[in-house]
Amino acid sequence: MLKKERQAYILRKVNLHNKVLSVQLSQEINVSEDTIRRDLLEMADEGKLIKVHGGALSHSFSQVNFIKSDVYSQENKVSIAKKAASLIQDGMFVLTSGGTTIMELAKALPPGLKATFISGSIPAVLEYMNHPNIDIILIGDKVSKNSKITIGSQAINQIKRIKADISFLGINAIDLENGVTDNDWDVVMIKKAIIESSQKVICLTISEKMNTFQPLHVCDINQVDMLITELDKDDPLLRQYAKAGIEIL
């Protein structure tokens, strides 16, 4: 494996998972830990990641203090949120999952919008409450402290009783072969229910997460009606998704 190739691999992994461990990488790529360490140091010098004892972290992971580094991913999510918000019209019933991208959407809603939002995400609901003209339906059940959404069969049943006009999913991984994938069983179940219960499924993700996959299957690519990323509509990365029949925004 070439050095550049290895570094590209590391960088992708850092951006995707927000952290990498030196030991783990050295086993994965089959090089010595020293080599990994030197790679990480080099890339840290180039500003591509943040070196820490034991591995490295992505910029977005790092702190609010380093506003500069955080803005990148944040800005992307804001631009995604703006596009997504433009799809919502007065009177609509909108189902949303949780996650940081959805939070940006919640913040980006135009103040005049009169719609009904349905969600099991506690932070998202808090955000929706700030909007004067929005009605909120909260999906109840056991609260997952990890993802801060409600999970479980009750929640799924409640979602299934709804027929929403549109749903927004913040997704963790998507590729053409595996479709939308994730890594938390309970969250996957909720997302499946959301997809079933809405007429139009919109997936939101930053482009870094495209063409990656995780262990659990959420839905096939053909169940996704629209994909919103921070990229321009005719970015080459998106072309193959458009060909697969997904609308791009």
Added chain:
Amino acid sequence: MLKKERQAYILRKVNLHNKVLSVQLSQEINVSEDTIRRDLLEMADEGKLIKVHGGALSHSFSQVNFIKSDVYSQENKVSIAKKAASLIQDGMFVLTSGGTTIMELAKALPPGLKATFISGSIPAVLEYMNHPNIDIILIGDKVSKNSKITIGSQAINQIKRIKADISFLGINAIDLENGVTDNDWDVVMIKKAIIESSQKVICLTISEKMNTFQPLHVCDINQVDMLITELDKDDPLLRQYAKAGIEIL
């Protein structure tokens, strides 16, 4: 978990919740208290938070929150919350309403407590999420922006399906003649359901609200099992309530 990762986690939590406890963090992240303490000291040196005995506070807390309005009533509510928290034992199912007094209760819960809390109050649930050993069931339905709890028939049905060991109601008015009264129809419905679904009903209120009444009837005085105020157990104000068969704490 990497050190920096851990510190980032702590910092997020401090900024979100304005305070962290060392014990709680060490249980949550599964490291020794010494490690947490060293982290907090380090971050305090960097000016990211304020170290205090037992944990740490956010900067915004020390500045903004201290100047905040009524420390008097706050103190009373804290003392009420402490009494209330002492009633909760491991393994219990606890139903709670919303309101500021309940929020204090949520903050006052001992970190080691292992119980299941059921509530439709969004701020309360947020608070419960900070406790590592507490399971949370969120009651879903329409969200009332006013009271920040879920209201409606769905919520009531969900509550009715529960048989809780104990319930805590933050109440707005109580007197001997009218019992517990309130002024929001939807909230009253929820409180009625809570009372029906729990074996023991505990009412929390600051003494100012005693011997006052509001238009809507929540429950009669004989349905209240215990009354907790900031007053001493044998305060004359409480005597007549004790005579009416209510336990006083």
Added chain:
DNA sequence: CGGGAATTTGCAGTTTTTTGAATGTTTTGG
């Protein structure tokens, strides 16, 4: 194509960092 320079990589020994535990001291709240 060839040989020397530059780069990359792994290794061994040493140093630093991190963490948990042990000990004694201070703070806290009743």
Added chain:
DNA sequence: CCAAAACATTCAAAAAACTGCAAATTCCCG
């Protein structure tokens, strides 16, 4: 004033980082 909780201090083991060096690889230029 007392007991429990939190703290500071010190020590030791383990993990990771650094250092220097030599072998392997790649690159470059004639």
